[in-house]
Amino acid sequence: DAARLAEMGSDELDGLEIVPGDDASAEYKFWSRHAWSIDPNRKTAITENVCGGFDARAEQSPIDVYVQSGDIDETGEETGIPGSVVQPRCFEHHEIRIKPGQFSLDNDRIRKEVLPSQLRLTYPDPEFEADGKTLAADSKLPTADFPHGWGGNMEALRVDVKIPSEHWLNGKEYAAEYQLYHLHHKKKRAPVISIMIDLHALDKPNKHFQLALDQWQAVWQKDYLECELRERKERRVTATLMESVKSWISPARSKQEELRQSTILDEPAEELEKLRRNLRAARKMQEDTNFAWDPYKKDEIMRSIHFFAYSGSLTEPPCTEFVDWRILDTPMLISRRQLFQMKTLLFNHRSVESGCRPSSNHHMGSVARRPLQPLNKRKVYRCSCRDFLSDEDRDTILALDGMTEANA
Numbered sequence: 205d206a207a208r209l210a211e212m213g214s215d216e217l218d219g220l221e222i223v224p225g226d227d228a229s230a231e232y233k234f235w236s237r238h239a240w241s242i243d244p245n246r247k248t249a250i251t252e253n254v255c256g257g258f259d260a261r262a263e264q265s266p267i268d269v270y271v272q273s274g275d276i277d278e279t280g281e282e283t284g285i286p287g288s289v290v291q292p293r294c295f296e297h298h299e300i301r302i303k304p305g306q307f308s309l310d311n312d313r314i315r316k317e318v319l320p321s322q323l324r325l326t327y328p329d330p331e332f333e334a335d336g337k338t339l340a341a342d343s344k345l346p347t348a349d350f351p352h353g354w355g356g357n358m359e360a361l362r363v364d365v366k367i368p369s370e371h372w373l374n375g376k377e378y379a380a381e382y383q384l385y386h387l388h389h390k391k392k393r394a395p396v397i398s399i400m401i402d403l404h405a406l407d408k409p410n411k412h413f414q415l416a417l418d419q420w421q422a423v424w425q426k427d428y429l430e431c432e433l434r435e436r437k438e439r440r441v442t443a444t445l446m447e448s449v450k451s452w453i454s455p456a457r458s459k460q461e462e463l464r465q466s467t468i469l470d471e472p473a474e475e476l477e478k479l480r481r482n483l484r485a486a487r488k489m490q491e492d493t494n495f496a497w498d499p500y501k502k503d504e505i506m507r508s509i510h511f512f513a514y515s516g517s518l519t520e521p522p523c524t525e526f527v528d529w530r531i532l533d534t535p536m537l538i539s540r541r542q543l544f545q546m547k548t549l550l551f552n553h554r555s556v557e558s559g560c561r562p563s564s565n566h567h568m569g570s571v572a573r574r575p576l577q578p579l580n581k582r583k584v585y586r587c588s589c590r591d592f593l594s595d596e597d598r599d600t601i602l603a604l605d606g607m608t609e610a611n612a
Contacts, residue, residue: 230319231520234362237332238387255523255574263525264577265516266370271586292585296351298592299509300397300530303357304498305346309419316419318427318553320565321520321572323420323546325363325499331389346499348386350395350530351592358386358395363416363499367550367566369400370519370573371531373512378402378535379543384499395528399505400535401543409539412504415497417545424549431560508534509594514584519574533586 255264271292307314307327315326327345347357362385369381380401387394404410500506511532517525553563565572593601 229521230317230324231518232522234326235518235522235524237329253521253523254525255521260580262577262580263515263517263582264523265519265527265529266372266574266576267514267516267579267584268372268375268576269512269514269531269584270374271512271584292583294513294585294587294591296513296587296592298351298598299594300351300511301349301357301595302500302502302506303347304496304500305360306344306496307346308495309415309497316423318420318423318549318555318563320563321366321550323365323416323550325416325419327360327362329361330359348384348395348397348500350386354388354391354395358388360499361385361387365401365546366573367546368573371398371400371529372576373400373531373533373535379538380546382505382536393526393528395530397500397506397511398529398531400532402535402537403543404537404539407539407541408537409542410504410537412498412501413536413538414542417542417549420549421545424553427553427555430556431554434556434560505536506532507536508532510534510586510588510591512584512586514579514582516577516582533588 309316309325313328315324317324317326330345346360348360349357364383364385365380366383367380369378371381372378378400382399382401384397384399385394386396498505511530513528513530515525516527516529517523518527551564551566554560555563557563592598
């Protein structure tokens with residue numbers, strides 16, 4: 205338990221497997237699998253909800269992302285000018301290098317979920333798959349190479365879409381937020397690419413993102429129809445029981461009274477068959493996207509290579525502080541219709557697992573999300589075109605320089 209974990213040393217904690225209970229949250233269940241890959245000094249946080257802490261040293265998320273004015277260089281040691289302002293420094297020297305992988309959205313190894321607070325795609329994790337080495341070696345999974353000491357490609361673990369945005373960008377809240385999670389097992393940190401989602405000025409749909417929305421739509425429809433079938437069966441049982449009771453109490457009834465007892469449940473069998481056909485169609489929808497889908501897609505999802513960066517935490521319990529956020533400075537764009545579809549999927553979802561009750565944390569139009577957290581002593585820095593160019597632009601410049609030298 206948590207008390208025992210608190211007594212254990214780092215050596216004992218390293219490699220520890222934590223098994224969540226059936227009633228644990230989706231976020232807790234997801235990260236408890238990776239507990240051995242999280243800094244042992246932070247591992248007790250996996251078993252404890254640290255979201256409510258008010259420690260001035262806390263590094264919690266989300267925040268309003270902006271670059272502070274900087275620190276005063278009193279002696280001039282760093283700038284050469286005593287009393288000047290030192291801006292937080294960008295440490296990265298190249299863009300986040302991405303590879304789309306070979307997985308199609310209809311692959312059943314990508315889990316599509318409509319969860320209480322997000323739409324989620326979960327990729328197979330090489331650490332837990334029988335063919336994990338092959339998945340990694342053959343570049344089948346989407347990967348990202350983060351600059352500044354991360355040591356090469358990391359497989360994407362999952363995609364989360366949250367409504368509205370958890371982070372704010374320069375004081376602005378966005379319609380939604382798209383988050384791509386990765387995990388570096390040796391550094392015991394989770395770098396996350398976060399992209400704000402905004403409405404297109406001309407109301408143009410994002411065709412690439414729509415492919416993912418269609419998959420979540422299929423999940424939503426399947427769950428809805430399964431609940432309809434379940435409730436229809438329950439109502440039929442209840443109606444049959446009531447009919448039996450009434451027959452026992454009053455065995456002599458007129459034909460007219462019997463007709464009044466008739467319900468839609470006893471009427472055309474084609475109604476039930478129609479529901480079943482729709483359910484089969486909803487299941488088939490998840491099999492119609494049989495080409496590789498890129499979760500990083502340049503120009504449609506990642507519209508910039510530059511970003512804001514800071515160290516923070518998970519935004520849902522247990523709020524463990526091992527996340528390195530990279531928040532792109534340019535949002536992805538969607539249409540109003542797509543935003544409406546996202547809200548419908550998330551806010552009006554029901555599933556058999558939830559007892560066919562609304563599963564969303566958002567209730568009656570209210571927004572259930574974590575408030576913005578204090579920055580405390582952390583620094584937010586920004587990497588812009590002054591810090592690095594895209595690989596394509598850099599290669600073009602190097603090629604032109606080579607041609608100039610050759611002609612000289």
